[in-house]
Amino acid sequence: AQSVTQLGSHVSVSEGALVLLRCNYSSSVPPYLFWYVQYPNQGLQLLLKYTSAATLVKGINGFEAEFKKSETSFHLTKPSAHMSDAAEYFCAVSPRNSGNTPLVFGKGTRLSVIA
Amino acid sequence: DSGVTQTPKHLITATGQRVTLRCSPRSGDLSVYWYQQSLDQGLQFLIQYYNGEERAKGNILERFSAQQFPDLHSELNLSSLELGDSALYFCASSIGLARSTDTQYFGPGTRLTVL
Numbered sequence: 658a659q660s661v662t663q664l665g666s667h668v669s670v671s672e673g674a675l676v677l678l679r680c681n682y683s684s685s686v687p688p689y690l691f692w693y694v695q696y697p698n699q700g701l702q703l704l705l706k707y708t709s710a711a712t713l714v715k716g717i718n719g720f721e722a723e724f725k726k727s728e729t730s731f732h733l734t735k736p737s738a739h740m741s742d743a744a745e746y747f748c749a750v751s752p753r754n755s756g757n758t759p760l761v762f763g764k765g766t767r768l769s770v771i772a
Numbered sequence: 773d774s775g776v777t778q779t780p781k782h783l784i785t786a787t788g789q790r791v792t793l794r795c796s797p798r799s800g801d802l803s804v805y806w807y808q809q810s811l812d813q814g815l816q817f818l819i820q821y822y823n824g825e826e827r828a829k830g831n832i833l834e835r836f837s838a839q840q841f842p843d844l845h846s847e848l849n850l851s852s853l854e855l856g857d858s859a860l861y862f863c864a865s866s867i868g869l870a871r872s873t874d875t876q877y878f879g880p881g882t883r884l885t886v887l
Binding site for chain 2 (some may be wrong): 689693699700701702703706708713720753758759760761763765766
């Protein structure tokens with residue numbers, strides 16, 4: 658079964674600092690991978706997704722993620738944190754070639770940005 | 773705004789009661805998913821419908837049921853409510869069943885509080 662692990666339930670960075678949120682998947686066949694963001698009292702919004710084209714995926718709001726098969730990872734980064742980035746971030750997986758299947762989410766990482 | 777609407781936004785009820793949560797998918801989307809978000813379990817998939825038919829089932833309790841109507845809106849029915857059912861319930865929609873890469877668009881959620 659597909660699973661995803663997000664290392665660190667809470668990450669705190671200074672404004673302007675690098676943001677790094679970690680995600681590792683568990684699957685014998687690399688799945689499709691997604692990052693979603695959830696702002697307070699709101700639903701989830703797609704940041705980016707990996708669908709086996711380029712391994713470096715650019716998303717919205719300056720975020721990007723790199724798929725590394727050897728490390729079974731899909732870490733999310735942003736060069737310079739902004740106060741508005743404070744939110745909960747979820748990594749999710751979906752198995753390949755199985756139709757439109759439900760997502761399996763990680764536990765989430767809460768990002769705090771300090772002024 | 774994802775285009776997915778959910779009503780009501782908040783629901784407060786008592787143990788043993790029954791409630792219905794409603795979701796309208798984005799225009800043109802045929803698949804609807806229901807997810808439960810709680811502090812201890814995280815984001816968990818409950819059930820998926822495609823064009824009126826059940827397609828996948830996750831960790832959905834027998835006390836819970838759902839359906840998708842001909843106009844493609846969906847309802848999640850929760851009965852014999854327990855304190856532990858208090859959670860955020862999200863609906864998501866996607867265009868169809870063809871590809872695992874299709875984006876799921878999430879609604880703002882319904883916050884259920886069982887007293």
